[in-house]
Amino acid sequence: QAADNPYERGPAPTEASIEASRGPYATSRTSVSSLVASGFGGGTIHYPTSTADGTFGAVVVSPGFTAYESSIAWLGPRLASQGFVVFTIDTLTTVDQPASRGRQLLAALDYLTERSSVRNRVDAARLGVMGHSMGGGGSLEAAKSRTSLKAAIPLTGWNLDKTWPELRTPTLLVGADGDTVAPVSSHSEPFYESLPRSLDKAYLELRGASHFTPNTSDTTIAKYSISWLKRFIDDDTRYEQFLCPIPRPSLTIAEYRGTCPHSS
Numbered sequence: 001q002a003a004d005n006p007y008e009r010g011p012a013p014t015e016a017s018i019e020a021s022r023g024p025y026a027t028s029r030t031s032v033s034s035l036v037a038s039g040f041g042g043g044t045i046h047y048p049t050s051t052a053d054g055t056f057g058a059v060v061v062s063p064g065f066t067a068y069e070s071s072i073a074w075l076g077p078r079l080a081s082q083g084f085v086v087f088t089i090d091t092l093t094t095v096d097q098p099a100s101r102g103r104q105l106l107a108a109l110d111y112l113t114e115r116s117s118v119r120n121r122v123d124a125a126r127l128g129v130m131g132h133s134m135g136g137g138g139s140l141e142a143a144k145s146r147t148s149l150k151a152a153i154p155l156t157g158w159n160l161d162k163t164w165p166e167l168r169t170p171t172l173l174v175g176a177d178g179d180t181v182a183p184v185s186s187h188s189e190p191f192y193e194s195l196p197r198s199l200d201k202a203y204l205e206l207r208g209a210s211h212f213t214p215n216t217s218d219t220t221i222a223k224y225s226i227s228w229l230k231r232f233i234d235d236d237t238r239y240e241q242f243l244c245p246i247p248r249p250s251l252t253i254a255e256y257r258g259t260c261p262h263s264s
């Protein structure tokens with residue numbers, strides 16, 4: 001790790017390394033039963049197996065309406081192998097609304113840093129939230145109520161609240177051009193535009209994608225999520241190259257908006 005950034009983890013990234021199905025860290029997993037979880041429904045913690053690199057930043061991921069942990073499970077090893085502790089969770093019930101999912105994301109972060117078997121591997125000051133659909137809406141709720149969070153990434157996020165000026169957390173909104181459940185015009189785009197101008201924020205619109213694209217392995221989602229988490233949870237400016245200048249439209253990117261260069 002670089003002397004000037006104690007939070008940097010892993011080798012210098014390349015386009016290939018952030019697109020790969022696995023990163024440089026071998027990972028392990030441990031299950032958290034719903035019987036021991038309080039305030040959320042249990043889940044699976046994925047973490048780098050080795051303790052040689054010290055602690056890691058962490059992120060909790062919530063599924064969407066009617067869905068289970070299995071619907072976002074691919075993000076566990078994909079992100080953990082890049083050097084994060086990743087907690088993919090179930091919610092208390094599958095019909096919980098975004099505000100409840102936001103509280104559950106925070107309860108899971110608290111469990112992870114205070115009670116879990118890997119708590120000593122986690123840097124409790126460097127935490128983030130992600131989620132699909134209502135879980136993405138929950139990520140906005142979590143960041144609104146806990147402004148110390150370092151990163152938020154709603155994936156085809158859904159929320160009745162369209163305005164998020166209260167956020168102080170660098171936020172990457174991922175929308176899908178073909179989403180008819182949470183259309184970008186009434187969800188991710190207004191969410192993005194409502195965030196403070198001064199905030200590090202970005203809007204990635206996936207091309208040829210649906211509401212459910214985040215439910216299976218997706219290289220574009222992984223690549224920009226890894227870069228966002230590295231840049232803002234680890235303060236790792238080696239990843240700025242993938243976020244700024246703003247990515248151009250491509251085969252998999254319909255549109256990208258952002259606030260380059262990043263300031264925090």
Ligand code: 9J3
Binds near residue numbers: 063064066132133
């Ligand atoms: O979590 C989601 O997929 C939210 C989209 C939805 O079904 O909202 C309708 C109430």
Ligand code: ZN
Binds near residue numbers: 161162163164165
């Ligand atoms: Zn609002």
